[in-house]
Structure formats: structure tokens, C-alpha cells
Amino acid sequence: NAGVTQTPKFQVLKTGQSMTLQCAQDMNHEYMSWYRQDPGMGLRLIHYSVGAGITDQGEVPNGYNVSRSTTEDFPLRLLSAAPSQTSVYFCASSPSGTDPTPYEQYFGPGTRLTVT
């Protein structure tokens, strides 16, 4: 298994440009999430999905859109990039199940985004 993959690894955008960060997993996980990591702030949840066709907002959703048309893919779209979106973005997935206790998440390698 490749696990969770993210592309691109690095990206530089100009203010106002749009782009899509790709995330895919081959573990048949129902749950997928996008986080951003900023120095001294840990990871903050942007959007998440509990299954194909279902998405919801996290802590910092403004300026980002997501969709989940398949179990495998969960792309993150920046609508109009701003310097405040300069960050490292991580995608994560975790299995579903009948157990109500939470499962550990599997993280991708990250995308380092710079907006100038």
C-alpha cells in the first residue's frame, strides 16, 4: 500500500491564484481530513469527510473548498490564494468501523505552499 499520498510537495502561488492540492489513500478509509500546520500552532483542521459525498468544515475552513466524489480522493481547493494561506498542508485518513472509540490517523507527507 502507498498509504496517503499528496501532490504536489511544494508550490508557490501568487496572491489571487487558485489551485488544488491532491490527496489520495489506498487503504479504503472512510474518514479523511485536511490540516494546516503553522509554527507554534500545531495542526488545525480545515475540512473533513466521513465518507464519499459527505464533507464538513473544521476549525479554519475559510478560503478552502473540498469535495469527496470517491472514497480514495479528497482534494483541497484554494479559491483565491492569500499570503495568510502560506503553510504546510497535511491530508490524513482513518478507518471507519462500528467501534465508537477513535482510530489513529494516517498522514500524508505534506504540501508546502507559499503564497507571495
Add this chain to the structure above:
Amino acid sequence: AQSVAQPEDQVNVAEGNPLTVKCTYSVSGNPYLFWYVQYPNRGLQFLLKYITGDNLVKGSYGFEAEFNKSQTSFHLKKPSALVSDSALYFCAAPPLPARQLTFGSGTQLTVLP
């Protein structure tokens, strides 16, 4: 809701010495607590989790964590630190009923040779 805090931004320890990375939590029910590690330019890796049961949880790479309900803490420990343990460590908890995680701000562990 659950939240976690990591009171130390940086921890330095000599190789071979025991290490502790601190985490405190605030919960409104049974706590579910996780530790993750991030090596430079890598994604986060799961180390261990506390769901219920024994207060001492054993995880990957020789790490363990002690759950202390009276002190609302979940400190990460290792009896003998290695230089290769140098990394960024995150405590996390899910804001139930969601499965997604709320992370602490992270603690940079440096093990000195």
C-alpha cells in the same frame, strides 16, 4: 469537547537519559488521547493512544505514556533517549463525537549526543 495543551515548546535531553514530553488535557467525559511524532520534512506518525484501561500505555519505538486522571495529564516518556528521537511531538484528542483530532502546539525534542 476535548482540548490538549503542551506547556513546553522545547525539551532538551542527553542521549541515554530518560525523557518526558508533557501534555495536559481538558475533557467533558472519558478522554481519548493520542501522541504523534513528526520527523523533519515528514508527515505525522502515530505513536500511541489511550482509550481506557491501564494508565501506562506502550507504543512504537520504545515510547510509553502515563495517563493521570487526577492531574489531567498524559505525558510521553522513554527510559533512554536516542539522538534519533529528536523530532516534533504532538499530543492530540478528538473533539467527540467527531473522529478528527485537536492537536497541541507541539514540543520540539532535541536529544544531545
